[in-house]
Structure formats: structure tokens, C-alpha cells
Amino acid sequence: MAIATAPLAACSDEESRLVIHTATGEHVFEVEVVDTQETRAQGLMFVQELGPDEGMLFDFLDERPVSFWMRNTFIPLDMIFVGADGIVRNVHVNAVPHDPTSIPSDGPVQFVLEIPGGRSVEIGLEAGDRLEHARIEAD
Template sequence: MRNSIFSIIVLAVILSGCRHEKANVLSTADVTFTKEATGYLIKKTTKDTIQLLDLEIADTEYDVQTGLMYRTSMKNNQAMLFVFEAEQELAFYMKNTQIPLDIIYLNADGAIVSFVENAKPMDETLLPSEAPAQYTLEINAGLAEKWGLDLGDVLVWE
């Protein structure tokens, strides 16, 4: 009997020490869009404005490396503009990017030299420019087609 009581007490101590407590869950704040410039997509042939855009600028090493990673949404009038020091062959990928994008490569004059439509979220496949580019514009997937963007159309910003 004494052994039974001792066993029950030991079991109770062990079980109370092994209680399952709800783990503290760390949450991260949503990364929000910060307007830093206004951009105008302009049709090469007619010089008409295709679309007015609020631009977030990625011009530091950190901003370029992070881009639109960890974002869960972006409005259709918002875009991220990546700025590089000179024209060069560029390639982007969608690592940690949760929203599908159109990736538009622009030369030093802001003219579209190539684009990748409907880049898949979270895909690490390199998506290269087809010509040297100094800027890259990322917009929501499907907008390049919807807006009728063509090679030679221009982005100007202020």
C-alpha cells in the first residue's frame, strides 16, 4: 500500500512537471507599402499615360535584396522600383515573395526592354532580363497584359 501511494505521488509530480503549456507565438508585423515617388507608364507610340503608379523605391543593398518579400498584397496602383547604378543583365526570383508579380526590366532611359509575366510566388527560379537593364519594376501579376504594356513603353517618375 505504501508503495502504491508513493507511486501515485511520484506520478503526480512527474505529470505536473510535464504540463503542456501554450507556446508563446511570435508574430511579425505586416510589411506595408511606403510611397516614395509617383510614376507614369507612358505608351511609346502615342505618348499617352497608360497608368499612374505610387512607387516604393528599392535603391539600397538591403531594399534590393528584400524587395517585396513577405508582403501579402499590393494595390494595383502600387509598384516597387528597383534602382541599379548602371545597365546590366539582371535576374530576379520570387523567394519569400507571397504575391504573383509581373517583373518589368527597364533600360537607363526607363524604356521597357523585357518583362516576365505572372511570376509564381515562392519560386526560386531565376527570371532574367532579355537585355541590359538599369531598373526593374514589379507590379501585380496580370497588369502588364491588362495595361497593354509593350517593349519600348516608358516609366518616368518624380
């Protein structure tokens, strides 16, 4: 995956695979996981391109309200806010590059998945859909 401009923690093969289950089927993404304050703060800032099935999974290690912004981010992104159970709580489509406006979760979440802007619409992603990943506890 060629999304980072600076080295971030390498993901195992198991952690790089994420599946989104929607009404339109299963959609497989290759993700980079970030789970420290430093790597979450860097996120996808300064990244110039992201493949259609690539993304970044932010793991906050427990559920809490979170918010993001697009400062120093050069590409539009969809932000998918996900509970510890893997259920999508809310989706923000096409966050605008360089926009400092806060984009909050609609309540506590453990994960945020960032994928290319508009991709969530293409795959039919909606609140209530489910993510499958090595870090997500399945019920």
C-alpha cells in the same frame, strides 16, 4: 502605400509617382524605390497584398544584366525590365509566388518595376513602351 512589412526608405512625393506610357495611354503608379543592396534583396518578399496601381521600383544605379526570383514572395508579380533611358526592354508576366527559378533581364537594365501580376497585360504594356519617373533620364 501599404506594401512593406518592414520599414524601407521613405520616398519623396516626386519619387513615389511613376507613369507608364503605353499605346492605351498613361498609367500612374505609386511606387516605393529601393536602391541599396539590402533593400533590393528584401524587395517585395513577405508582402501579402499590393494595390492595382502600386509597385516597387528597383534602381541598380547603372545598367547591368539582372535577375530576380520569387522566393518568399507571396503574391504574383509582373517584372518590367527598364533601361536607364526609361524604355521597357522586356516584361515577365505573372511570376509565380515562391518559385526559385531565375527571371533574367534580356540584357543590361538599370531599373526593374514590380507591379501586381497580370497588371501589365491590363494596361497593354509592351517592350518599347516608356516609364517616366524622377530617377529616369529622359532623352
